[in-house]
Amino acid sequence: MTVRTRVAPSPTGDPHVGTAYIALFNMCFARQHGGQFILRIEDTDQTRSTAESEQMIFDSMRWLGLEWDEGPDIGGPHAPYRQSERGAIYSRYAEELVEKGHAFRCYRTGEELDALREDLKARGVQRALKPSDLELPADEVERRHAAGASYVIRMRVPEEGRCDISDLLRGNLELDWAQVDAQILLKSDGMPTYHLANVVDDHLMEISHVIRGEEWINSAPKHKLLYEYFGWQMPVLCHMPLLRNPDKSKLSKRKNPTSINFYRRMGYLPQGLTNYLGRMGWSMPDESEKFSLEQMIASFDISRVSLGGPVFDVEKLSWLNGLWLRELDDEAFLSTLMEWAFNRDYVMQVLPHLRGRVETLSQVAERGSFCFTGVPPVNASAFDHDKFSHDQMREWLQYFLWALETLRHWNRDAIFAEAQRIAAATGVKVKDVLHPVFVAIAGTTASFSVVDSMEIIGSDLSRARIRQAIEVLGGVSKKQAKKLEKNWQRIEQGLPLDGADTE
Ligand code: GLU
Numbered sequence: 468m469t470v471r472t473r474v475a476p477s478p479t480g481d482p483h484v485g486t487a488y489i490a491l492f493n494m495c496f497a498r499q500h501g502g503q504f505i506l507r508i509e510d511t512d513q514t515r516s517t518a519e520s521e522q523m524i525f526d527s528m529r530w531l532g533l534e535w536d537e538g539p540d541i542g543g544p545h546a547p548y549r550q551s552e553r554g555a556i557y558s559r560y561a562e563e564l565v566e567k568g569h570a571f572r573c574y575r576t577g578e579e580l581d582a583l584r585e586d587l588k589a590r591g592v593q594r595a596l597k598p599s600d601l602e603l604p605a606d607e608v609e610r611r612h613a614a615g616a617s618y619v620i621r622m623r624v625p626e627e628g629r630c631d632i633s634d635l636l637r638g639n640l641e642l643d644w645a646q647v648d649a650q651i652l653l654k655s656d657g658m659p660t661y662h663l664a665n666v667v668d669d670h671l672m673e674i675s676h677v678i679r680g681e682e683w684i685n686s687a688p689k690h691k692l693l694y695e696y697f698g699w700q701m702p703v704l705c706h707m708p709l710l711r712n713p714d715k716s717k718l719s720k721r722k723n724p725t726s727i728n729f730y731r732r733m734g735y736l737p738q739g740l741t742n743y744l745g746r747m748g749w750s751m752p753d754e755s756e757k758f759s760l761e762q763m764i765a766s767f768d769i770s771r772v773s774l775g776g777p778v779f780d781v782e783k784l785s786w787l788n789g790l791w792l793r794e795l796d797d798e799a800f801l802s803t804l805m806e807w808a809f810n811r812d813y814v815m816q817v818l819p820h821l822r823g824r825v826e827t828l829s830q831v832a833e834r835g836s837f838c839f840t841g842v843p844p845v846n847a848s849a850f851d852h853d854k855f856s857h858d859q860m861r862e863w864l865q866y867f868l869w870a871l872e873t874l875r876h877w878n879r880d881a882i883f884a885e886a887q888r889i890a891a892a893t894g895v896k897v898k899d900v901l902h903p904v905f906v907a908i909a910g911t912t913a914s915f916s917v918v919d920s921m922e923i924i925g926s927d928l929s930r931a932r933i934r935q936a937i938e939v940l941g942g943v944s945k946k947q948a949k950k951l952e953k954n955w956q957r958i959e960q961g962l963p964l965d966g967a968d969t970e
Contacts, residue, residue: 468675469502469503469673469675470496470497470500470501470502470503470675470676471497471502471503471504471505471672471673471674471675471676472493472494472496472497472502472503472504472505472674472675472676472677472678473493473504473505473506473507473669473672473674473677474486474489474490474493474494474504474505474506474507474535475507475508475509475665475668475679476508476509476524477508477509477510477512477515477516478508478510478516478517478518478520478521478524479512479515479516479517479520480520481520481523481725481726481727481728481729481926481927482520482523482524482526482527482528482726482727482728483725483726483727484710484718484725484726484727484730484740484744484779485680485709485710485718485725486524486528486727487527487528487531487533487727487740487741487744488707488710488744488747489678489679489680489707490504490506490528490533491531491533491741491744491745491763492678492707492749492769492772493676493678494533494534494535494764495745495763495764495767496676496678496767496769497536498764498767499764499765499767499768502675503536503537504534504535504536505535505536505537505538505543505545505548505672505674506524506525506528506535506537506538506539506548507538507539507548507549507550507668507672508521508524508538508539508548508549508550508551509550509661509664509665510549510550510551511550511551511658511659511660511661511664513551513658516551517875519875519876521539521549523727523728525538525540527727527728527731530727530731530737531727531737531740531741532737532738532741532760533741537672545671545672545673548672550659550664550668553664553668554657554658554659556667556671557653557658557659557663557664557667558653558657558659560663560667560697561620561652561653561659561663563697564620564622564652564696564697565620567696568623569622569623569696570620570621570622570623570652570696571598571602571620571621571623572608572612572618572619572620573601573602573618573619573620573621573649573651574603574607574608574611574612574616574617574618575601575603580596583596583600583601584596587600593645594626594627594645594646595624595645595646595647595648595649596648596649597624597626597648597649598621598623598624598649599626600649601621601649617655618655619651619652619653619654619655620651620652620653621649621650621651621652622649622650622652622662622689622692622693622696623649624644624647624648624649624650624688624689624692625644625647626644626645627643627644627645628644629641629642629643629644630642630643630644630647630687630688630691630692632684632687632688632691632704633704634684634687634704634705634706635676635703635704635705635769635770636705636706636707636769636770636772636774637706637774640684640687642684642685642687642688644688646685647688647689650662650689661686662686662689662690662693663693665690666690666693666694666697669702670694670697670699674702675702675703676702676703676705677702677703677704677705678705678707678769679705679706679707680706680707680709681706681707681708681709682709683706684706687704687706705769707748707772708747708748708772708773708774708775708776708777709776710747710776710777710778710779711776711777711778711779712778712779713778713780715776715778718779723779723781724781724927724931726927727740728925728926728927729927729928729931730784732841732924732925732927732928733841733842733928734807734808734841735784735785735788736788736791736792736803738759738760738791739784739787739788739790739791739792740784740788741760741763742757742758742759742760742763742787742791743783743784743787743788745758745760745763746777746787747777747779748772748773748774748775748777749771749772749773750771751763751766752766752768752771756787757787757790757791808838808839809839816923817835817838817923818831818835820835820915820916820919820920820923821834821835821915824915834914837908837909837910837914837920837924838920838923838924841928841931842928842931842932842935843910844935845906845907845910845932845935845936845939846939847939847940847941849906849910849911850902850903850906850936850939850940852902852903854899855895855899855902857940857941858940858941860902860903860940861903861937861940861941861942861943862893862951862954863889863893863900863903863904864903864904864907864933864936864937864940865937865943865948865951865955866889866893866951866954866955866958867885867886867889867900867904867933868930868933868934868937869955870885870888870889871885871926871929871930871933872930874926877922877925877926878922879916879918879919879921879922880918882918882921882922883897883918886900886901886904886918888958888961889958891963892954892957892958892961892962892963892964893964894963894964901917901918903936903940904917904921904933905917906936907932907933907935907936908920908921908924908929908932908933
């Protein structure tokens with residue numbers, strides 16, 4: 468059997484270290500067996516998927532040295548590798564299941580679904596919605612169909628009993644069919660859900676081993692059943708442990724930067740980051756801490772993965788990165804540094820803003836230094852303002868951070884528009900809202916336009932610096948966050964905040 472593995476990210480938001488982690492293990496497994504590693508883009512959620520995000524996945528994986536043998540950008544025998552281009556395939560397979568009686572058209576409305584769930588709850592029944600709950604009498608189906616009502620295609624699932632799933636690392640897993648709902652396979656807009664598209668593609672792309680995060684374990688019964696319905700052999704399943712924050716919670720950007728771009732902009736080396744990801748739940752047979760991708764592939768053995776949640780600790784990553792950095796000789800160090808930020812392209816973005824503000828060349832590095840640093844420390848007193856309190860500024864910064872997190876296109880105008888929106892809703896001037904942003908980004912207000920600075924240093928460093936500023940200004944408690952979130956929803960809808968001075 469040819470070993471074929473894949474990583475199947477959804478192109479929404481920033482390229483996640485978790486994607487690189489799963490890609491790394493899939494790639495090592497495929498290489499070790501002389502097989503192929505495939506990149507598939509799962510972009511069936513058209514409202515959240517973006518071309519920018521997809522491009523960032525390609526760039527960040529290549530930067531890390533995680534090369535794929537088949538993928539949307541390089542093609543391959545099973546193209547296309549982008550699910551949005553495979554729509555006709557999925558609807559054909561969904562129809563096949565309907566014809567065979569393994570799936571049904573469901574005309575239930577949203578209100579009916581809510582009522583059915585309420586009813587189960589009221590009766591104290593703790594199980595998912597099943598076909599028996601959902602199916603309508605044939606004449607009612609006929610009536611709704613004739614009226615042109617919209618429908619979804621759902622799979623039939625057992626009402627109860629045990630589903631056995633075999634996992635390469637975990638052995639036999641027992642899951643309860645009662646908790647598995649009559650999963651939607653094809654949505655009313657004709658697009659497939661993750662489950663259908665994933666199973667159909669893994670089969671058609673001849674994937675032999677599905678190595679993915681443990682958050683997908685609960686999907687495995689549905690997938691197993693789909694393979695049975697189609698009469699296909701299921702790939703071997705292997706669920707990797709989830710990366711965790713130092714407090715053991717699931718790795719989240721609220722507690723740890725999760726974007727690969729962040730680590731790149733911070734000046735981590737790709738060798739350092741892949742080495743660190745390789746140590747997440749895995750170790751070399753001789754327990755050496757520093758190893759290259761080639762060494763990892765040569766010694767790879769998936770059974771050495773340990774299931775205790777690996778902690779992604781930025782301090783340990785920095786330590787390891789330091790080892791890699793110190794290994795570079797002066798020439799290599801220089802070229803790495805130039806590639807990182809001391810190159811013509813990058814410096815040329817900064818210089819036009821500094822030129823008019825210096826009298827000697829020696830002031831260039833001093834005034835532009837914040838464009839060449841990571842998240843430099845800042846004191847609360849740097850934010851002092853004669854009209855506005857730290858509390859007030861912290862609130863604006865929090866809104867601004869939320870705004871930036873959902874920004875699709877990172878450029879000065881879009882960033883400025885967010886500041887304007889917050890200023891309008893809170894009844895102050897844009898200049899006031901931007902005061903703490905200036906300090907957060909450049910350490911001082913005596914610098915060039917902060918929106919230009921943010922465009923230059925990029926979204927990851929900008930957000931990390933704003934996050935730091937919020938902490939320096941006292942942080943936002945859970946309770947405060949709730950209140951601010953409510954306000955933020957109003958701002959997003961273009962409504963002024965209660966009590967805002969909007970003369
Ligand atoms: N699209 C899923 C994700 O975003 C893929 C999960 C899987 O590997 O099956 O992670």
